[in-house]
Amino acid sequence: MRPILLKGHERPLTKLKYNREGDLLFTTARDKIVNVYYSHNGERLGTYMGHQGALWDVDVDPTSTLLVTGAADNTVKLWEVSTGRCLQTWEFNTAVKVSTFNEDADRLLVVTEARMGFQGTIHVYPFVIDLEAKQATEPILTITSPENKFTKAGFSYLSKYIIAGHADGSVSQYDGKTGELLKNVPVHDKEITDLQFAPDMTYFITTSKDKTARILDTKNLKIMKTYTADAPLNTGAITPKKDFIILGGGQDAKDVTTTTSRQGKFEARFYHKIFEDEIGRLKGHFGPLNHIVVHPAGTGFASGGEDGYVRVHHFDKSYYDFLYDVERMRPEN
């Protein structure tokens, strides 16, 4: 596999996002710009400029018309995808850690950090996919968690639930309409670093600094699978088409210079989703992997590292051919 290296950022990557068809790849880093690339050849299509602080999240609506970004300058900005024009800005009291749409992009979910006396809060806004529309500025729903701050959050299937990961390693399930807390389940021993849904959103994967990743089912928050790694994990993604999990991590950036490469473990790790076994690793990054996303068609993946690089991989034949013996024996139907 020959990865495409994208170097549009000068600071560590924070988030990558493919659009629905997977032809565009949006990247954000701790510098102030958002980049968009064509994923098939790595050509940079443009940049979205206007934020004044580190960017933490990016999401695009299913029609690839509107882009929403959340940043440490306490704002969420809405952009026109095709021109890079900023359409609207929401202001908050604290840094924005998450800004994401639900499946149909008729809801916008924003998570703001607990800081300076303000509580960590989930804000939900109504949203319409229309370039001309004035988007609502008043949230229809706010959820606070006074003693346990949010790290990640997202809408489940049919926007039925809001699933949130916490700094203490637990996962909460809120009602998507009323915001009522339905469940809170301890999952990890340390902070949850990433929460990504499977394509059908009936289950999701969480990764944590406690060196494990877990798959939970959305409805009951039951732990279905556990993947154990040997380094703190920053991100995990579920691959469509093949039953794999790709995990990324590595020790904290501040410890990197004091250790050797072998202890760094800056590799993308492949696990089998069902059997929970590690089946391979892919080297490349020069520092911990901060985010991994899989192409929506399952034909490749992109990883963003602390080293400021994005590596876009297109899977080759051996990836598709890999099967367990029991999988080979499964009758065709």
Place this chain on the structure above:
Amino acid sequence: MPDIATKPSTTNWADDDDDNGFPAPLVTVNPDGTKTVISYRVNEAGKKVKVTQKIKTTTQKETVNPDVAARKRWAKFGLERGSRPGPDAATTSVGENTPLKLIIGWKESKEEEVKVSAKESAKAKAITCRTCGGEHFTSRCPYKDRLPSADVVVDSATPSPRAGTPEPAAAASSGSSRALKSAYVPPHLRNRGSGAPMGEGEKMGGYKERDDSTTLRVSNIGEDAEEHDLELLFGRFGRLQRIFLAKDRDTGRSKGFAFISYTTIKDAQDACNRLNGYGFQNLILRVEFSQRKPNA
């Protein structure tokens, strides 16, 4: 991939130098849709040859989502405003080929390796110093100079005990203790009597004679590095005389430093300038000219 140029090239590379009186290539379209091109050129041996090419053209159609196709025609914006189409080398490059090998039981194979090396290191623990009895090789003993070596005692004792047969033939062949067939003399005790008066010993492999002026000391190498990797990296700057990668005795992995000798000082200097601070396998190499220890 859709970005590969599909435009049929109208000029044949073989026709580039056809200014020597050859007729223009003759193209005929066959009834089955193929084309026959007849052209003439001069081959390597200097003879005129007639080249007949039969060309079949097939068009491959790729169905692309219309939205995706429309997005491909978007004008660039932001920092990329006005850039030419196609990837820009400033933001996009192609990385090294990194094979992804998916193996069942990937982790076990690694763990086994660790187990084996643990076993080996347990074996190594059985080493005892003959001078002080510590867990290191005798030659590395810190008390080597202060305590009398056990070897000396053995040496002087050899002729008498054992089975009581002193092997007269061997003793006669040469006077020095070195020639005694049965008694092994460690290198640091050799050459006594004949050469230097006391403990000069034999030096390993002519270490003193080696010219180190073209040798680079490379440190901060990753543990996964092998000599071959270094050869590829440093071989670019000139002919290599010698590569020595220090490896751990038990695990066989790199200890993180190496010595690389070039044949000329110029190459060594070039490599030193270019590779000092070079990022190699997650670490930043430190390259300097090798300096011998002052007391060695």
